[in-house]
Amino acid sequence: MKYLILFLLVILVSNAQTEKTLAPKLENIAWISGTWQGEAFGGITEEIWSEPSAGSMMASFKFINDGKVSFYEIEVIREVENTLMLQLKHFRWDLKGWEGKDETVDFPLIKITENKVVFEGMIFEKVSESEMNIFVDIETKGKTETVKFNYKKKIDKPVNQFNTVKKATIKPVIDGKADEEIWKNNTWLPLDQRWLGNPYTEEDFSGRYKLTWTEDALYLLAEIEDDKLIDNNKNPLIAWWDDDCLEVFIDEDNSGGEHQFNHNAFAYHIALDGNVVDMSTQKKGKLYNSHIESKRVTTVNKTIWEVRISLFNDTYKDDAENSPIKLQAGKLMGFALAYCDNDNSKERENFIGSVYVDGEDKNRGWIDANIFGTLKLINN
Ligand SMILES: [Ca+2]
Ligand SMILES: [Ca+2]
Numbered sequence: 001m002k003y004l005i006l007f008l009l010v011i012l013v014s015n016a017q018t019e020k021t022l023a024p025k026l027e028n029i030a031w032i033s034g035t036w037q038g039e040a041f042g043g044i045t046e047e048i049w050s051e052p053s054a055g056s057m058m059a060s061f062k063f064i065n066d067g068k069v070s071f072y073e074i075e076v077i078r079e080v081e082n083t084l085m086l087q088l089k090h091f092r093w094d095l096k097g098w099e100g101k102d103e104t105v106d107f108p109l110i111k112i113t114e115n116k117v118v119f120e121g122m123i124f125e126k127v128s129e130s131e132m133n134i135f136v137d138i139e140t141k142g143k144t145e146t147v148k149f150n151y152k153k154k155i156d157k158p159v160n161q162f163n164t165v166k167k168a169t170i171k172p173v174i175d176g177k178a179d180e181e182i183w184k185n186n187t188w189l190p191l192d193q194r195w196l197g198n199p200y201t202e203e204d205f206s207g208r209y210k211l212t213w214t215e216d217a218l219y220l221l222a223e224i225e226d227d228k229l230i231d232n233n234k235n236p237l238i239a240w241w242d243d244d245c246l247e248v249f250i251d252e253d254n255s256g257g258e259h260q261f262n263h264n265a266f267a268y269h270i271a272l273d274g275n276v277v278d279m280s281t282q283k284k285g286k287l288y289n290s291h292i293e294s295k296r297v298t299t300v301n302k303t304i305w306e307v308r309i310s311l312f313n314d315t316y317k318d319d320a321e322n323s324p325i326k327l328q329a330g331k332l333m334g335f336a337l338a339y340c341d342n343d344n345s346k347e348r349e350n351f352i353g354s355v356y357v358d359g360e361d362k363n364r365g366w367i368d369a370n371i372f373g374t375l376k377l378i379n380n
């Protein structure tokens with residue numbers, strides 16, 4: 001019994017350590033800064049927090065319902081007498097105040113932990129660098145209800161590479177033959193950035209690609225020279241990145257940002273046998289064969305891949321029916337292409353991408369949509 005109590009105490013203490021309380025300073029909550037967008041009460045919310053300066057952080061909040069502004073808020077978090085205080089005022093759509101001129105709605109600080117800022121009646125919870133939840137106690141008819149606002153951070157994606165994509169008047173036939181007019185007319189783009197592995201020869205790998213689009217899909221024509229094609233893992237969901245495969249990165253709304261276990265962006269691995277795999281929100285490989293139709297024709301060392309890619313936005317649900325979006329001229333999307341080259345090793349020998357990636361770690365496309373290039377769809 002004594003040991004059990006001791007054991008429980010150890011657990012309690014270690015839990016308490018992970019829930020370490022931080023000093024009531026603005027620098028410990030600066031992660032709240034940024035432009036946040038989300039949904040609550042069946043409408044759209046936007047909340048923009050400034051960086052701390054002169055002992056305060058300020059925010060403006062807007063709530064849109066049915067395409068109309070319902071109300072605004074001005075919010076301030078101030079350092080006061082060794083603690084923090086959040087204060088806000090509400091305003092109607094025409095900026096007439098809800099509260100009296102000297103009245104504010106106040107939320108005193110309770111505590112700050114690594115991932116939470118707890119005010120009395122309002123909690124900020126950091127889910128990741130790009131996602132937070134705000135829980136607000138709202139009183140209606142004498143009853144208090146906690147409303148959850150889920151927010152995604154709007155990140156300004158750097159423009160790494162910009163390409164325009166001409167529309168096809170006739171849908172390409174996915175047969176691995178580049179005999180369509182549009183493939184003859186559109187220009188080749190290089191696939192020549194070494195993201196992983198040692199320098200390689202032209203015989204080992206070389207690649208280039210073309211793109212086009214119709215209202216229904218983005219089309220890709222890739223020409224890959226690879227001296228040896230390997231498919232070690234017959235099961236498409238085992239180490240799919242270590243077999244020779246073409247990888248298509250798509251960020252439908254060009255938002256950039258993190259996408260490892262969510263569908264803010266997709267990283268489709270197209271295997272030699274045509275299976276399409278990406279990480280699901282369940283954090284494991286999943287087949288997305290309905291998103292990509294492809295045909296591969298290999299002649300000696302040269303492979304032509306003709307690929308049709310349906311586009312899905314970030315509301316995509318792994319366990320529900322989803323409809324691909326329609327494309328139109330003017331649309332921007334995040335895009336990168338890569339090839340995993342393995343000729344005779346346990347793991348792939350090279351990973352060659354279409355976009356220059358800054359810094360030491362260049363294998364970032366499967367997590368970070370900020371490294372993708374930007375495509376703009378044009379008519380002709
Ligand atoms: Ca064709
Ligand atoms: Ca090779």
Ligand SMILES: [Ca+2]
Nearest residue numbers: 251253255264
């Ligand atoms: Ca996105």
Ligand SMILES: [Ca+2]
Nearest residue numbers: 226228342343
């Ligand atoms: Ca190979």
